[in-house]
Amino acid sequence: MYEQIKSDLVAAMKAQEKFKLEVLRMLKSALMNEEINLGGNGSGLTDEQVLAVIKREVKKRNSSIEEYEKYGKTETVEQLKQEVEILSVYLPPEMSDEELEAKVDEILTELGVTDIKGMGLAMKEIGARLGASADMSKVSKLVKDKLNN
Numbered sequence: 001m002y003e004q005i006k007s008d009l010v011a012a013m014k015a016q017e018k019f020k021l022e023v024l025r026m027l028k029s030a031l032m033n034e035e036i037n038l039g040g041n042g043s044g045l046t047d048e049q050v051l052a053v054i055k056r057e058v059k060k061r062n063s064s065i066e067e068y069e070k071y072g073k074t075e076t077v078e079q080l081k082q083e084v085e086i087l088s089v090y091l092p093p094e095m096s097d098e099e100l101e102a103k104v105d106e107i108l109t110e111l112g113v114t115d116i117k118g119m120g121l122a123m124k125e126i127g128a129r130l131g132a133s134a135d136m137s138k139v140s141k142l143v144k145d146k147l148n149n
Contacts, residue, residue, distance in 0.1 A: 065081060
């Protein structure tokens, strides 16, 4: 995946797509920082680690969008939305709410978690199984709702 991002960066450079190039450079920088933080030994990042960085970058922008919308900064909001669009290309499609709920129910039943005390265990297992295909903030809210009833 990291190689795909690098080749897309080169393609954007050749096509003189300045905005896309800027976003991909930022992403490459974030990936390099992640590798350093993980004690980079030159072997590179796994696809899961790359996905985690991309999700983190998208999440940052989405929270910034909310803040800028509060203050009426429409130009900045549009720019951030375009950045999210470019970054989202590298993410797998997210599960629908129905699919997510079914998976959460299945995992909770499998683990035998019935109250809020088991939420940590459930979240760890759900995160491991669903990875980047689920928004973990949605998952957390869903699990809380199910365990509080």
